[in-house]
Amino acid sequence: MDSKYACMGVNNSKGNGLKRNQIMIDSIKVKKIKLNNEIASVAHTSKVEANGCNNTHVNDNMFDKESPQDLLEARRQLPVYMVKKRLLEEIKKNNTMILIGETGSGKTTQIPQLIHEQRIEGAGTIAITQPRRVAAITIALRVAAEMNTEVGSIVGYSVRFEDVTSPRTKVKYLTDGMLLREATLDPLLKKYSIIILDEAHERTVSTDVLFGIVKLAQKERNEEKMNPLKLIIMSATMDVDAFRKYFNNCPVIYLEGRTYPVTIYHSKMKQDDYQYAAVCTIFQLHATTPANHDFLVFLTGQEEIETVMYNIKQIAKEATGPPIRVCPLYAGLPAAKQLQVWRVVPPGTRKIILATNIAEASVTIPRIKCVIDTGVVKERTWCGSTGAERLMVRPCSQAAGWQRAGRAGRTAPGLAYRLYTAADFKARHYHHTPEIVRCPLASTLLLLIAAGAEPTTFPLIDAPPPDTVKASLLLLKELGAIDNDTNPKLTVLGKKMSMFPIDPKYSKILLSATEYSCLDEALSLVAVLSSQNLFHTPVYKRAEALTAKQKFLSPLGDHITLLNVFKAFCKAPLKKQWCRENYLNHKNLTYACEVRQQLLAICQKLNMNVSSCGQAYEQLLKCLLCGLFTNCAWLRGVGAGGRYVTAGGTAAGLHPSGSLHTVRPLPPALLYTELLQTNRCYMLTVSAIQPQWLHQVAPEYARRCRANR
Numbered sequence: 001m002d003s004k005y006a007c008m009g010v011n012n013s014k015g016n017g018l019k020r021n022q023i024m025i026d027s028i029k030v031k032k033i034k035l036n037n038e039i040a041s042v043a044h045t046s047k048v049e050a051n052g053c054n055n056t057h058v059n060d061n062m063f064d065k066e067s068p069q070d071l072l073e074a075r076r077q078l079p080v081y082m083v084k085k086r087l088l089e090e091i092k093k094n095n096t097m098i099l100i101g102e103t104g105s106g107k108t109t110q111i112p113q114l115i116h117e118q119r120i121e122g123a124g125t126i127a128i129t130q131p132r133r134v135a136a137i138t139i140a141l142r143v144a145a146e147m148n149t150e151v152g153s154i155v156g157y158s159v160r161f162e163d164v165t166s167p168r169t170k171v172k173y174l175t176d177g178m179l180l181r182e183a184t185l186d187p188l189l190k191k192y193s194i195i196i197l198d199e200a201h202e203r204t205v206s207t208d209v210l211f212g213i214v215k216l217a218q219k220e221r222n223e224e225k226m227n228p229l230k231l232i233i234m235s236a237t238m239d240v241d242a243f244r245k246y247f248n249n250c251p252v253i254y255l256e257g258r259t260y261p262v263t264i265y266h267s268k269m270k271q272d273d274y275q276y277a278a279v280c281t282i283f284q285l286h287a288t289t290p291a292n293h294d295f296l297v298f299l300t301g302q303e304e305i306e307t308v309m310y311n312i313k314q315i316a317k318e319a320t321g322p323p324i325r326v327c328p329l330y331a332g333l334p335a336a337k338q339l340q341v342w343r344v345v346p347p348g349t350r351k352i353i354l355a356t357n358i359a360e361a362s363v364t365i366p367r368i369k370c371v372i373d374t375g376v377v378k379e380r381t382w383c384g385s386t387g388a389e390r391l392m393v394r395p396c397s398q399a400a401g402w403q404r405a406g407r408a409g410r411t412a413p414g415l416a417y418r419l420y421t422a423a424d425f426k427a428r429h430y431h432h433t434p435e436i437v438r439c440p441l442a443s444t445l446l447l448l449i450a451a452g453a454e455p456t457t458f459p460l461i462d463a464p465p466p467d468t469v470k471a472s473l474l475l476l477k478e479l480g481a482i483d484n485d486t487n488p489k490l491t492v493l494g495k496k497m498s499m500f501p502i503d504p505k506y507s508k509i510l511l512s513a514t515e516y517s518c519l520d521e522a523l524s525l526v527a528v529l530s531s532q533n534l535f536h537t538p539v540y541k542r543a544e545a546l547t548a549k550q551k552f553l554s555p556l557g558d559h560i561t562l563l564n565v566f567k568a569f570c571k572a573p574l575k576k577q578w579c580r581e582n583y584l585n586h587k588n589l590t591y592a593c594e595v596r597q598q599l600l601a602i603c604q605k606l607n608m609n610v611s612s613c614g615q616a617y618e619q620l621l622k623c624l625l626c627g628l629f630t631n632c633a634w635l636r637g638v639g640a641g642g643r644y645v646t647a648g649g650t651a652a653g654l655h656p657s658g659s660l661h662t663v664r665p666l667p668p669a670l671l672y673t674e675l676l677q678t679n680r681c682y683m684l685t686v687s688a689i690q691p692q693w694l695h696q697v698a699p700e701y702a703r704r705c706r707a708n709r
């Protein structure tokens with residue numbers, strides 16, 4: 001195993017070009033440490049406590065308690081706090097400004113508090129957007145503690161499916177998606193006097209659209225002589241030139257200095273297997289660092305995290321070092337499970353957090369001493385012409401590398417181990433391609449239109465491909481959400497669809513379900529489809545897992561199979577044990593239950609009748625087709641030569657993991673949920689349908705399809 005590291009020296013140099021209105025703070029001297037050990041082979045004994053936490057809900061007891069005096073003392077040490085006077089002058093003076101400051105310097109936690117202490121927000125509220133819900137929640141909890149108040153009073157948060165604010169809230173952390181949703185009800189966002197768009201470098205679709213929404217709201221409020229809107233755009237690693245241009249050459253403030261140094265090491269040689277390199281690095285460090293140094297490891301997705309977690313558990317039984325608690329952190333994990341990462345572990349235990357890039361920006365997980373960065377990220381790209389998505393593991397950008405390293409050194413000096421070479425890092429792009437150029441846009445366009453914007457002239461930093469916009473508008477029209485695709489207005493149905501925080505195809509399914517008397521089943525299915533894989537198929541117990549799956553299999557296909565699993569899970573008294581016995585993912589099923597609850601609440605608000613179709617699954621499949629009618633494939637040819645072709649003309653196969661993979665004769669037509677492009681194109685989550693159903697549920701689309709075929 002070739003994992004020697006060379007000390008590269010430190011960070012702190014992101015060279016963001018423009019240097020104006022600079023506020024200088026002496027940064028603490030950086031200490032360089034040499035580390036040239038081979039990764040040790042693992043021996044001896046060590047205890048593992050992998051994820052042995054209960055499913056608790058958000059409460060501040062989960063976090064380390066610090067006295068108000070300690071919290072104030074910690075605040076005073078932050079670079080942002082040290083220059084608060086000058087910073088507040090700049091904020092008062094400028095209506096729009098860009099603020100660049102090192103990771104951990106106190107931008108997110110301090111600036112809103114400082115603004116509120118001076119009451120600069122006046123009668124309005126301060127909104128601070130975050131690309132990820134876990135960040136919005138944990139930062140609000142931290143700021144509430146620092147302000148010596150309860151979360152939900154002066155300080156609150158609002159994330160998908162959870163609003164912890166009150167009329168008293170003046171400092172509100174929310175996801176960018178939530179602010180976008182609020183803009184559909186009030187495009188001028190009148191209740192906010194200051195909007196802080198944090199982590200601007202992330203360039204999620206929602207943030208990119210929000211930039212336009214707030215820019216237009218500020219302009220219109222100005223022209224109409226309404227209460228003014230102040231905008232602050234923040235990041236440690238953003239593309240300053242592009243943002244400055246977009247925000248009419250607004251001033252850029254640079255904050256220098258960070259609380260603690262982070263020493264960065266690069267692998268001396270290229271690592272062929274980054275998962276293996278990560279496990280080796282973990283155990284090398286585990287054997288040599290004190291127990292109160294926790295590790296944060298960046299991986300690409302749930303499956304990978306679970307594999308690495310399994311390997312750590314196995315190796316830890318024999319390894320030298322303190323007891324270990326392994327905690328996963330990825331987007332599809334139920335909220336309460338995500339927050340367990342912040343739970344205090346017993347003294348003498350090491351926490352190892354295995355995270356996707358959701359832990360890359362914003363969050364502070366105290367005690368993280370070492371960051372292990374595999375240097376990769378899983379990225380979704382969408383092809384507008386075929387409708388196929390491609391999930392690819394790619395090298396992350398340099399900015400992501402800096403952000404990841406920035407998760408260490410927040411409460412003490414830190415170390416970041418990059419499992420890739422310095423030359424590899426240098427050769428990477430500084431920023432990644434914004435999501436808006438590589439994703440389907442139907443959900444976003446629906447919200448934009450709901451907010452009264454004109455999609456084709458809406459100001460964006462980077463324009464999405466015209467074909468994607470065209471295809472997404474056409475889809476919304478065919479779903480019945482908009483009246484036309486050139487100068488679109490929301491229909492009554494579209495207005496209802498925009499109330500659901502899910503893909504418009506899924507909200508259409510729910511809104512069609514009363515007609516097919518199957519809302520009960522549709523809610524369960526949409527909830528399951530909105531969460532991640534329910535089946536757990538460990539490589540080492542593949543045969544047992546496949547046998548366990550048999551009892552849920554439906555000859556109608558994957559959708560009814562998933563419904564069978566969900567129904568059985570709801571009935572099982574000992575859910576965790578039942579999932580273990582049936583090779584099902586307890587976390588993902590719990591998440592689906594949470595989502596179902598929230599969707600049900602919206603249906604009840606809309607006075608929808610929750611009836612069940614019982615075993616009449618044809619009703620349910622027709623209802624699914626109402627939302628997914630663009631996802632049909634037809635059988636061409638017969639016998640062994642039979643193959644499926646989608647409406648877009650793409651040849652696609654049944655995935656080997658699906659319920660219909662071995663069914664013969666092959667059904668004449670299929671409905672799929674996703675099209676995944678790997679070395680070939682696969683349909684995922686598939687059910688058999690009758691070809692004439694398409695004519696019944698979407699006659700106009702069926703006619704167009706036939707003409708094109």
Ligand SMILES: Nc1ncnc2c1ncn2[C@@H]1O[C@H](COP(=O)(O)OP(=O)(O)OP(=O)(O)O)[C@@H](O)[C@H]1O
Nearest residue numbers: 103104105106107108109110142236362364366410
């Ligand atoms: N939950 C927490 N527990 C302990 N300390 C915390 C917590 N949250 C924040 N801090 C402290 O406050 C500091 C500033 O955090 P903040 O999130 O405001 O920084 P930031 O400049 O916004 O960083 P980033 O660019 O990485 O988002 C952290 O470095 C850490 O010292």
